[in-house]
Amino acid sequence: MALLLGLLLVLLLGPWTELELPRAGGRGEGGELGARTALRTAALLAENPDGSPVFIAFRSSTKKSVQYDDVPEYKDRLSLSENYTLSISNARISDEKRFVCMLVTEDNVFEAPTVVKVFKQPSKPEIVSKAPFLETEQLKQLGDCVSKDSYPYSNITWYKNGRLLQHLEGVVNISFTKHMDPVTQLYTMTSSLEYKATKADIQMPFTCSVTYYGPSGQNTLYSEQAVFDIYYPTEQVTIQVLPPKSAIKEGDNITLRCLGNGNPPPEEFLFYLPGQTEGIRSSNAYTLTDVRRNATGDYKCSLVDKKSMNASTAITVHYLDLSLNPSGEVTKQIGDALPVSCTISASRNATVVWMKDNIRLRSSPSFSSLRYQDAGNYVCETALQEVEGLKKRQSLTLIVEGKPQIKMTKKTDPSGLSKTITCHVEGFPKPAIQWTITGSGSVINQTEESPYVNGRYSSKIIISPEENVTLTCTAENQLEKTVNSLNVSAISIPEHDETDEISDENREKVNDQAKLIVGIVVGLLLAALVAGVVYWLYMKKSKSASKHVNKDLGNLEENKKLEENNHKAEP
Template sequence: MAVRDAASLLPPLLLLALLHTWGARAAVEVTMEEEVQVFHGDTARIPCTVTSDDGSGGMIVQWFYVISSGKSHLIYNQDSMEKRVVKNTPYTDRIAVENNGTAGGVLTISDVQLHDEVEFVCHVRSLTDGTGEGRTRLRVFKTPDFPTIERAEKGISVDDEPSKVGTCEVKNGYPKPTITWYRNNMPLRSITDVVNLINSATTGSSDLFSVKSELFLKVKKEDKDATFYCEVKYLVPGAEKMTETNGINITVFYPATEVNMWVESPKRLIVEGDSVKLRCSSNGNVPSQEFEIKDKNGVSLGGSEAVLEKVSRLDSGVYECSVVDMNTFEELTTNTAIFVNYLDEAVIEPKDTVLVEQRKELKATCNALSSLHTKTTWLKNGKEVSKGHYLSLKNITYDDAGLYVCIVTVPEIEEMQTNASLQVHVQGPPEITENKLIEKETAEKEVELSCHVKGYPTPKITWTSSDGKVIGSASHMTTELGAKSVVKVKVTSNMTVICSSSNSFGTDSVTYSIKAKIRSNGVIIAVIIICILLLAILGSVLYFLYKKGKICNRSGKQDFTKEKSGKDRIVVEMKSDNTEEAILLGVNGEKQLPGDQIHS
């Protein structure tokens, strides 16, 4: 205890020297992380924390890296006199030591490379010869490129041994990535004679890993719809990540167990005139198989498809398709029945034209032979008059005459239809539609008259005047119900015109009584006189304005010379139909003799 008390009175430096002389050592403890992880090309930070009884002052700190053989190489030295990066080492230009408040500090390594994945040592020694040491393993990571997948170029048969399905590859990763194959989201594992996985890894000058995996598989028929892809797992600082390739499908060859045949077109029922396309296929997928389609007579029509142009009902029958596997020569056959629907032309009884007497009954039928149910409609002038195969017209009149069209359609197939027509003539005496007596009053010089006649045979129409003369300028035309005639006659006075019609059954006529309206001459003369008076008044006004200088730029002087009388006058000569004597009116309203007219 006395020695301790004495020592406490000595100066500090002398105390340290004495402690060293007495052989006492201070405890030094170095703390470091077991592992530091960093991405390739980034900066690594390796901390070294030192605790010592002597404090942090006056310690010697040295950083080393250890190669695979276990030999250490100094890269940094720090003492009380200097801080120095050792020259001519792989880290000379890339390291620095930062002060973290303790003697060790933090070693930083920039642009980390794969060969930097070594152990780094922080060695600390105190002035009292106490030492401590810590080690950190540096781990370097490089994210690989996106993986690729390629499928086998050729198809694979279910009868083959395990065959190559595809290849997956991932490049430039560190540490080495791993590849797992999947089929429809299920991982594949090696199974003898079923699944074979061949994996390989290479490194280039950069020491980065490229990994390739080839999948060999004994395929089944179900694999034709399977999707294959690869999953790549790789490490990054503090985690494991995963990425996937896109999916691929493979071609699988497998034998057929059945063959199918069908009508590709038309999609509706087949009718005469259609082009029919037949198709044939099997449920197998064989590189070499041959199809053949035969008609109902056994005649070959082609391979897996055939076209029948403009079919008729005679083409109805059973057609056959066969497929032969050219590897095994196994043959499968099937057939399909074709029925060609038809609709014959419509037939009307009685045919073409029928004559029916007035007030009698007409019965007609319309039929069309068809393989399908039909619907019949009768039309006249585009309007429906009856439904069904029968047409019955009772108590026939002239209005029932005309063209009747029978239309036969197939409800199941809209475009299937046929038609026929029947011309109906109603026999009987002429019947003029106009009234028997027609009175017309007109002031025109010419009037147009018309005469419509019903009846069959087509009536003959004749126009005559009241004196019995035939008017030959009439026009004639045949109508659906009979005939029509139009005539133009000149009107000079009251007159009578007769339209007569006749056929083998009788006659009919109509009388036109025409009254002529004559225009009055007195009215015309009165109009002419009024017009002349209006012209005279207009002339007087113009002359008055001229004299007052209101027109022709008159400003107190006459621009031209004219012979004057005692008074300025405007003279208008008027004549009537009853006298040749001229009456002259002046502006004063006085009568003037013809010799007193003013000449300009």
């Protein structure tokens, strides 16, 4: 008879599990076995937890029939094939037990035991009850790693950034519990992790795994990663000025923002203004509006509960003042002196630019004796190059007034048929020019005028007089009326071009000088005439005295004097 081999069987919870029974050999078929009539019979029994056997299936070698005992636990779940393979469907945890195969022959009873093991793969582990945050220097519950429906129960392991976490008193505390469902007899495993975090744990992933055993050996399942917000106290305070600018100028709005490098960052701070010892409690931002130059100084902020942890910044409010004297509209007379000053006061060196009628000047204007061309719109402009938008400007509109001044010129056409008379006028406001012919008093309207530039312009007429005439040019503005005349001879009389450069202001003086010159000339002529008469009388007297010298003079000295006089009178 062949030997019966004991088999160790494994049942996986599922639809079917097969148990192949050992075959028995015999010397023949038929015969009696005790009270039984079957010569050869195979029986399968299972042991209860208390060790008592329970027959669950029989098969006779002669009848080829299978008989299943009425065991509720295996009802409709057993199938014994012709080759003595036992299949159990819908495996259960309770199927994990010792099964015995028995072969009954005429001579003996043979037994072959086998043990069936049942395995159930657990669910993928999951980190639950996660802490909303971890805090440095504090041991806090990080979370629970849970894996369900395992048989037998499995082990759970924790990892940080892929590295195994092991128990370390006060830093890493790991506890493990398992719970079996009384109905399914499956285990739920829970591992709790307490962890003291550091700043190095920022963005570090935590995972857990479950290690279980199956028919093929040991296997491991891993949870999803969990990253925790790490809270840590503020170690440094910084202060910012918003919006960020290279420079702050008067009128700006600025915001002081205080920041702590802790997590979560502080929500309140104390702000200290320049010269103040008491802080102003505020959120992490403090705004100053329309700042002035007196806001320049050191600003500081600190933690509310730890004033020694603070930060400071220096703020300079740049300013620019400009004073133009005189400014606005100023009216002066020609020849007047006008001092002009543009005074700058600024937080740092400023550039100054002078403009006249939108043209940049090389230097600041200075007027010791005003001219008409000095009139115009002057602008003094200053700026701080380092401070965007900080510019100031003031303007001076200078008006230079003057009474009309006249100069008349005359030019004869080369053909000799016409003459051009020009009246040059200077004055402001612009004088109006009117021509008249002396004698007739008629007004000449056909004139040609030049552009009015720098207080000057001219008016000219072209005439062909048949007789001597006098042309009068009259210039008048709001200040005064000025008249000048020029004699023009007929075109038939040759004459040289003349220029009358006598102005009205000097005309009276020139006339007086002419009279004086005429008087002097007349006087000289009269004096020459008198001298001639005197000389003639003297010569006549000298000749008469020489004829009677011997008679009238009785001494030598008188004769000598007469002789000398005669010699002087001779030509």
